[in-house]
Amino acid sequence: MSDIAAAKADLRRMARARREALTPGARIEAAFALAEHVARDTLFETVDVVGAYLPIGSEIDPRPAMMALADRRLRLAAPAIVNGDLEFRELLRDGELVAQGHGTVAPGAAARVLAPDVLLVPLLAFDRRGARIGYGRGFYDRAIARLLAVKPGLVTIGLAFDAQEVAEVPVEPHDRFLDRILTESGVRVPSATASPR
């Protein structure tokens, strides 16, 4: 394992423990605070499709925020794993959900595939540059690279608890910095630094 891969593995363990230490009450408050921020954010006045996620484990719950977006007439999509890559499928009320492995569920194969204008990205840890680390399978790194190729204006927003912030996430050449981080205390626009490449 490279030094960076080892540092990432340590950081994942630490960040997961921090996320799991939050109380149920704090989690619920944080999820509703996200919804309030999203309801006021002018970014969503000019976009159509938001790629979100259905939470697992101790991830911050984006569903109140997704409801706020649906109220604003945006279309929602959630990631399905297809041939090792993420495909964003339209999330509809009463739509079928299928198990994806890793404890996740996604809209079924009959759902429409949408190209998100904004992507809400789950994460274990982030830093002030907008670097993030996830579960280490590279799904989001690859999906963001692929989506940016067809939609250069894609806005990526990491969703997290304030407690997920760390001094510095180790970055590799494939890592992409997030355009924004949204936590219970509001939106942060990372310090302007270019992604590793």
Ligand SMILES: Nc1nc2c(c(=O)[nH]1)N(C=O)[C@@H](CNc1ccc(C(=O)N[C@@H](CCC(=O)O)C(=O)O)cc1)CN2
């Ligand atoms: N909510 C959610 N959906 C998602 C992701 C995610 O991170 N979060 N993904 C992002 O890639 C994709 C699914 N890939 C995943 C890959 C690995 C693990 C994973 O390692 N899970 C932990 C257990 C999670 C927990 O309970 O905290 C594990 O298996 O040890 C999860 C999802 C697409 N859907």
Ligand SMILES: Nc1ncnc2c1ncn2[C@@H]1O[C@H](COP(=O)(O)OP(=O)(O)OP(=O)(O)O)[C@@H](O)[C@H]1O
């Ligand atoms: N754009 C890409 N193209 C090809 N492989 C990639 C790309 N991005 C990441 N990978 C591969 O994915 C693996 C995991 O990357 P990394 O450790 O950054 O995961 P992560 O950011 O924690 O995971 P995730 O994106 O799933 O949340 C690495 O082995 C990396 O080589």
